[in-house]
Structure formats: C-alpha cells, structure tokens
Amino acid sequence: MRLRFYPIFIIIFCLFNLNCAKSQTTELTSVFLEELTWTEVKAFIDNGGKSIIIPTGGTEQNGPHMVLGKHNFRVEYMAGKIANELGDALVAPMIAFVPEGNINPADDWMIYPGTISLPEEHFIKLLEYTCRSLKQHGFIDILLIGDSGGNQNGMKIVSERLNNEWKDSDTRVHFVSDYYGKPYNQVTDSLIASGISQDDLGFHGGVIDVSFLLAVDSSLIRIDKLSNNDWSSAKKSEMGFSGDLSKVDIEIGKLMIQKTMEISLLQVEKLKIDSRK
Numbered sequence: 001m002r003l004r005f006y007p008i009f010i011i012i013f014c015l016f017n018l019n020c021a022k023s024q025t026t027e028l029t030s031v032f033l034e035e036l037t038w039t040e041v042k043a044f045i046d047n048g049g050k051s052i053i054i055p056t057g058g059t060e061q062n063g064p065h066m067v068l069g070k071h072n073f074r075v076e077y078m079a080g081k082i083a084n085e086l087g088d089a090l091v092a093p094m095i096a097f098v099p100e101g102n103i104n105p106a107d108d109w110m111i112y113p114g115t116i117s118l119p120e121e122h123f124i125k126l127l128e129y130t131c132r133s134l135k136q137h138g139f140i141d142i143l144l145i146g147d148s149g150g151n152q153n154g155m156k157i158v159s160e161r162l163n164n165e166w167k168d169s170d171t172r173v174h175f176v177s178d179y180y181g182k183p184y185n186q187v188t189d190s191l192i193a194s195g196i197s198q199d200d201l202g203f204h205g206g207v208i209d210v211s212f213l214l215a216v217d218s219s220l221i222r223i224d225k226l227s228n229n230d231w232s233s234a235k236k237s238e239m240g241f242s243g244d245l246s247k248v249d250i251e252i253g254k255l256m257i258q259k260t261m262e263i264s265l266l267q268v269e270k271l272k273i274d275s276r277k
Helices: 002-026 038-046 070-086 120-136 149-165 182-193 207-216 233-239 250-274
Strands: 051-056 089-091 141-146 172-175
Touching: 051 070, 051 120, 051 149, 070 089, 070 141, 070 207, 070 250, 120 141, 120 149, 141 149, 141 250, 149 172, 172 250, 182 207, 182 250, 207 250
Parallel strands: 051 089, 051 141, 141 172
Antiparallel strands: none
C-alpha cells in the first residue's frame, strides 16, 4: 500500500517546495543583501531580480554635532528606499572606507580623530571586486551610488573599466553620478530663493548636511550642539563645519530625501537604457 502512494507523496512534496521557493522570492524580509540567506538571494535572481546597489559612504569628521558615520547612515537609508522603489533590486553591504586624505602626515579630514581613510587605488580595487563578485552571481545592473565627494572619481573609474571589459556581456555597471551633488544644489537654490544666505547655509556640516541626516535618524545629531552660533567663522572651520546651525530643519532634510530619490531614479532608468544601445 505504501508503494502505491509513494509517487503521489513525491509530487506533493515537490509542489510544496516549489511554492515555498516562490513565497521566499516574492516575500523577502529585506532588500539588504547581508540580511538575507544565500538561498533567498538565489531565488531572487532566478525570479528576475537582476539589479543591485552598491552604496559607498565614508567615516569622517562632521563637526561636534554630527556623527562620523553620516555618509554611511544616509547612503544606506537612501539605497534601501531606491531599491524598494525599483522593485527588482537588492542593496550590497555599504562600503564605509573611502578616500579621506593622507594618513601620515595627516591632512584633510584625517587631522580629526575618528576619520578612516583608504587610498583611492585600494578603494577602486575594493569596489571593482565587489562588482565582479555580484556579476558572478547573476546581477546584470550594478548601481554605484556614493554619498561623499571623494568617492565619485573611483566609482566613475570602476564603471568605465568594467563596462569596457564586459561590453560583450549583459552586465553593466552604472555610476549614478546625479545621486550626489545635484539634489543638494537644487535644495540650496530653493532655500536661497526663500531668503536664506549661502553663508547661513554653510557647506560641510552645515544646514542642509545636518537636516538631511536629521530626517534619516535624529539620534545621530547632537541637538544640544546646534547652538554654537556665537562662534566665529574661523572657529567653526577649526571645529569642522560651517553655517548657522540654528536654521537646521527636518523639513529641509525631507526635501533632500525626496529630491535625491527623484533625481537618482530618473538617472538609473536612463543609464539602463543608454548603456545597452
């Protein structure tokens, strides 16, 4: 009797596992690669998930009022939002070590304790082999976004190098250059038009910079340190920031999130098409 029903058992078992695989693909618990199992990632790729975002941040000083990981927290948050909006993308582990200045003798942000700098040639290799690994697993649209100015050249070099090498394959590396700079410039222009001066806005560690992170995670801002407006410009520069921090506003940060999303998604779609013409 058991032999008669054994084939039926096999069919039911296979159907059950097929349904589990489909459910695993369509109901991922996260878009972040490191929060998934390898079988979940495989199912995602097998069922049409062909895009992956590599976010690059940086560990650098941001004044006495903002944490060293500002770029990391922002870019990982934005990468997750972009991946969810794309619908076919995951997010690779964020790269936190990027060019930040000479180490010895120290210059640029390396004069401030806590900053970690990776020479550009090593940053490029780290990024390149991250891309190579992801191509090997079947991702065909690899998106590079960077939340820091020092990352932009390395991402450009890697995308050009690998696209030239992989020109006869389906895989493309897309440097999403509009992610960094363009949203900031648009928000700056709108704030200046509303009557806030560039001096008040500042630049590094300034009003827009802080407001952006405030909208991502307010616990990463030292709110009690936003009242140092009696400091001279020279003192602020010495402490690693500029601008009138009393004008920090979470609504400015929300506008930065919105603009960054809109601008990045628009460029991603264009890059996917243009790179395969």
